[in-house]
Structure formats: structure tokens, C-alpha cells
Amino acid sequence: MPVRFKGLALVAAIGAVALGAMGPASAQAIQERTIRWGHLNNTDHPVSKGVQKFAEIVAAKSGGKLKVREYPANQLGSEMQQQSALRAGTQEMQSPATTSLVGIVKDYGLIDFPFIVSTPQQADALLDGPLGAALLAKLPEKGLVGLAYWDLGFRNVTNSKRAITKGEDLGGIKIRVIPNPVYLETFKAFNANPVPMSFSELYSALETGTVDGQENPFSVILSNKFFEVQKYLSVTNHTYSTNIILISKKFWDGLSPDEQKVAVAVFDIQAGSTDIWLYELAHNVPTRLTFDPAFDSNPLWLPDGSRLVFNSSRKGAGDIYQKASSGAGGEEVLFESNENKVVTSCSADGRFVTYTNTDTKANTKQDLWILPLSGDRKPFPFLQTQFNEFGAQFSPDGHWIAYVSDESSKNQIYIAPFPGPGGKWQLSRDGGVEPRWHGDGKELFFLAPDNKLMAVSVNAKKSSLEIGNAHPLFETRVATTPGTHYDVTRDGKRFLIELGGEGSSAPIQLVVNWTADLKR
Numbered sequence: 001m002p003v004r005f006k007g008l009a010l011v012a013a014i015g016a017v018a019l020g021a022m023g024p025a026s027a028q029a030i031q032e033r034t035i036r037w038g039h040l041n042n043t044d045h046p047v048s049k050g051v052q053k054f055a056e057i058v059a060a061k062s063g064g065k066l067k068v069r070e071y072p073a074n075q076l077g078s079e080m081q082q083q084s085a086l087r088a089g090t091q092e093m094q095s096p097a098t099t100s101l102v103g104i105v106k107d108y109g110l111i112d113f114p115f116i117v118s119t120p121q122q123a124d125a126l127l128d129g130p131l132g133a134a135l136l137a138k139l140p141e142k143g144l145v146g147l148a149y150w151d152l153g154f155r156n157v158t159n160s161k162r163a164i165t166k167g168e169d170l171g172g173i174k175i176r177v178i179p180n181p182v183y184l185e186t187f188k189a190f191n192a193n194p195v196p197m198s199f200s201e202l203y204s205a206l207e208t209g210t211v212d213g214q215e216n217p218f219s220v221i222l223s224n225k226f227f228e229v230q231k232y233l234s235v236t237n238h239t240y241s242t243n244i245i246l247i248s249k250k251f252w253d254g255l256s257p258d259e260q261k262v263a264v265a266v267f268d269i270q271a272g273s274t275d276i277w278l279y280e281l282a283h284n285v286p287t288r289l290t291f292d293p294a295f296d297s298n299p300l301w302l303p304d305g306s307r308l309v310f311n312s313s314r315k316g317a318g319d320i321y322q323k324a325s326s327g328a329g330g331e332e333v334l335f336e337s338n339e340n341k342v343v344t345s346c347s348a349d350g351r352f353v354t355y356t357n358t359d360t361k362a363n364t365k366q367d368l369w370i371l372p373l374s375g376d377r378k379p380f381p382f383l384q385t386q387f388n389e390f391g392a393q394f395s396p397d398g399h400w401i402a403y404v405s406d407e408s409s410k411n412q413i414y415i416a417p418f419p420g421p422g423g424k425w426q427l428s429r430d431g432g433v434e435p436r437w438h439g440d441g442k443e444l445f446f447l448a449p450d451n452k453l454m455a456v457s458v459n460a461k462k463s464s465l466e467i468g469n470a471h472p473l474f475e476t477r478v479a480t481t482p483g484t485h486y487d488v489t490r491d492g493k494r495f496l497i498e499l500g501g502e503g504s505s506a507p508i509q510l511v512v513n514w515t516a517d518l519k520r
Contacts, residue, residue, distance in 0.1 A: 089251060320341060
């Protein structure tokens with residue numbers, strides 16, 4: 001399905017947060033970790049090359065704090081032994097063939113049936129579609145998290161007896177197969193003699209004649225030099241194999257959400273609608289979270305990273321929904337009304353969501369409302385005036401809300417205590433929109449009318465604030481479309497910015513070491 005990303009600049013690394021959705025609250029920055037990644041392939045195999053590239057990208061994006069150590073050629077045990085280690089939390093990552101997962105999630109056997117696809121494109125559609133997503137959703141309850149599928153290719157038969165030109169030619173051949181019921185039954189149906197065997201034993205078994213043949217994708221056959229001990233290679237293309245990138249759920253749950261993914265709204269040109277996607281920073285692959293033909297937008301992480309809150313036009317008014325970030329289950333309506341609503345932030349304790357409410361029948365225009373996420377979930381107003389107030393953002397401690405108001409005839413940034421009562425403090429002088437807090441609550445960022453990203457110090461003292469002078473950090477080229485155009489990591493050092501321009505070919509705008517410019 002053709003999709004087009006808005007012009008996003010990933011001004012971030014693994015510590016990025018979501019455009020339009022602050023990453024879940026986390027007291028920890030990216031920690032130093034060693035990720036042990038095991039697989040059965042040799043180091044000249046494409047899977048190994050993929051692991052090495054993954055390690056390179058993760059190291060670069062984490063500032064060297066996340067180190068991936070590769071263990072090829074079953075150094076950590078067979079695929080099923082490694083899966084047990086992942087489930088126990090004693091190994092972090094693995095890239096096995098999906099065929100080895102049947103003992104854990106029986107439904108993975110569905111993609112092992114012979115001749116269900118005839119082209120790689122058909123296989124991609126199968127795994128990248130609802131079936132592949134549904135299978136991934138079954139893994140967390142088994143102690144595993146599936147990050148992505150990597151192509152392995154069609155499987156083909158080699159043997160030392162004869163060329164295989166038709167099904168009958170397999171009769172009587174003793175052929176090693178994966179210890180998988182579908183493979184056993186498939187070759188029994190061809191009157192072969194299938195022998196389940198660990199891959200690590202295969203070359204020796206072929207060399208000694210313990211088995212006559214085997215079946216694997218071309219890349220595996222070449223990398224393991226089976227041509228040295230096999231006479232015939234037959235292009236049978238009987239099944240299509242794929243590797244799955246697995247990570248231990250115990251390890252995954254221990255990562256701060258900033259180390260995992262960002263959430264974005266993606267416009268689908270063909271359908272003419274917007275859905276929520278999760279963008280896995282580790283491997284740069286987006287995963288679709290919502291599928292409704294309506295407009296789903298403004299994703300917000302909840303603090304524990306388990307759910308996202310978002311708006312949807314499914315009933316026509318930008319109602320507020322939530323969904324598990326794992327993709328499991330459906331969407332739940334949190335609040336619906338006839339007024340248009342835009343969610344903007346979540347409190348660090350996960351109790352409240354701020355949203356902008358537009359009531360066209362009242363005299364208050366845009367107002368700031370609070371939606372409790374527990375109890376009766378009855379919203380209450382935070383700020384209702386004759387002016388427009390929007391873009392509310394909870395401070396990290398939950399005691400303050402920054403917002404935008406046009407009460408001075410120009411959009412300016414203000415801060416007021418939550419839940420109130422109290423006064424308000426104006427931060428901007430020449431206009432501003434889209435306030436964002438630094439993770440320590442001592443600094444606030446905003447966009448100035450000239451598209452400069454500004455910063456101002458904020459010092460809370462009991463029921464009052466000391467506000468510093470706003471100063472520019474750098475110029476941006478943000479999009480002119482309505483909505484959220486940037487976000488910032490909690491350490492205030494990385495920014496995710498939506499650039500102006502069409503299509504997905506917008507250049508990456510990496511903003512680094514901007515504090516050095518301030519000293520010049």
C-alpha cells in the first residue's frame with residue numbers, strides 16, 4: 001500500500017521522542033548495555049551482514065552505549081535453545097527462521113505450508129500484512145518480542161542420489177528437515193524419508209551419508225558449502241523462509257521507551273486518511289498501529305510505554321482513543337463528544353491527559369481541558385476564556401502547565417499551576433507556539449514566529465516561577481501545515497522536527513552541539 005511520510009527530520013538517536021507524542025516518561029537515559037545476538041549462519045551470510053549493520057547503526061545512534069555482540073554459527077546453541085535463553089532473559093537477541101517457533105507459537109506453522117506463495121512479493125505481502133502482525137502479537141505472552149521479518153528466500157532440495165525434476169523423484173530419499181511437523185508431513189507426502197535434525201549436525205550427516213539430502217535457501221546452501229558434499233541441486237521452491245528478529249521480552253521491558261521507538265501519524269495517499277505508526281529506531285522500520293479509514297492523529301505515549309492515546313475522526317469529532325502499543329487488541333474510546341478535540345500531553349504519573357477543546361457554539365473558542373484516565377473519566381476545564389488557548393503541556397513534575405494563548409492579540413507562551421488556582425507567567429515576548437519542557441523541568445522550548453527554536457529557563461519556587469530571558473538555539477525549516485512540528489528528548493539535546501516540503505525525500509536535519517554556537 002503506498003504511503004507517504006510527512007517531511008520528518010529525525011533529529012535524534014535512539015533517545016528520540018515522537019513527533020506529536022512525547023516519549024513515555026523515563027528517569028533513565030540510555031544506559032550502557034551489551035546485546036548478545038545469536039544465529040545459526042556463518043559470517044559470510046546476509047543475516048550476519050544484517051546483524052553487523054544493525055550493530056553499527058545502534059552504536060552510532062546510542063553514542064556507543066548500546067553494543068551488539070554477534071554470535072554466529074550457533075555459538076550460543078541451537079535456535080530452540082537460544083529461544084529458551086531469550087525467554088529466560090539470559091540472552092538478548094536472536095534471528096532464527098520462523099520455522100523454529102512452531103513449538104512456541106503453533107500458528108507460525110501456517111507460513112510453512114508448501115507452495116502457498118510463488119514470488120517474494122507474495123511472501124512480503126503475507127508477512128507484512130495482518131497475518132504477520134497477528135503472529136507477532138502472539139509472542140510477548142511467550143516471553144519474546146518480534147521486531148521485524150528478514151527475507152531468507154525459497155527453499156530448495158540438494159541430495160547425493162539424483163536430480164529432482166518432479167515430486168515422485170523424492171521417493172525414498174533420506175532428507176534432513178527442520179524439526180517441524182509441517183516439514184515432516186510435507187516430505188512424507190512425497191514418499192521421502194524425512195529426518196528431523198539440528199542444523200549444526202547437518203554438514204557432517206551429509207558428508208558421512210547419514211542423510212542423502214537437505215533443503216534450504218540458496219544463501220544457506222552456499223554459505224555452508226553443501227556443494228562439497230552434495231551432487232544435485234534442484235530448484236524446487238517448495239516453501240518460502242524468513243528470519244524473524246527476536247528480542248527477549250525481559251530485556252525489552254527493561255529498556256526505557258526512549259530506547260525503543262517513536263510514534264508518528266502517517267498519511268496514506270491512496271486511502272486519503274491518516275494512521276498511527278510506530279517507528280522502531282533500532283532498525284528504521286515503521287509498523288502500523290491503527291488501520292481505520294478515518295483520520296487517526298496526535299499520538300501520545302502513556303508513561304509506562306504500554307499504550308498510546310490519540311485522536312480519531314471515526315465519529316466525526318476528533319474523539320479520544322487509546323490502544324496498546326504492542327498492537328494487541330482493539331482501540332478503546334476514552335471520551336467522545338460533539339466538540340473537536342486535540343490531545344496534547346500526558347502527566348508523568350499517567351493520571352491525566354490535556355486536550356484542546358473547540359466549541360463552535362460557545363463564546364470561549366479554544367479551551368484547555370483535562371481528561372482523567374481512571375475513575376469516571378469525566379473531563380474538566382483547566383482554562384476557559386474568551387480567547388484561544390491551546391497546546392497545553394504538563395511539566396515533568398505535573399505541577400505546571402505550559403500553553404499558548406492569544407489574549408494579547410498575538411500567540412504567546414504562558415505557564416499556570418496545575419490543578420490551580422494561581423496566576424500565570426508569560427514566557428515569550430515576541431510570540432511563540434508549541435511549548436515543550438526539558439526533562440528536568442528547568443527549561444522550556446518553543447517555536448518563535450520566525451521559526452527559530454527558542455529556550456527559556458524556568459525556576460519553580462513553591463507557588464511562583466522565576467522566568468529567564470528567551471534565547472534562540474537554532475533556526476528551523478518547519479512545515480507550514482497545522483499541527484505539531486517538533487518534539488525534544490528529555491535531556492534537551494535531540495530534536496525531532498517536521499520539515500517543510502512534500503514527500504519522503506526531505507533531507508535529514510541533524511542538530512548537534514548547538515550549545516557550542518551559543519558560546520560564540
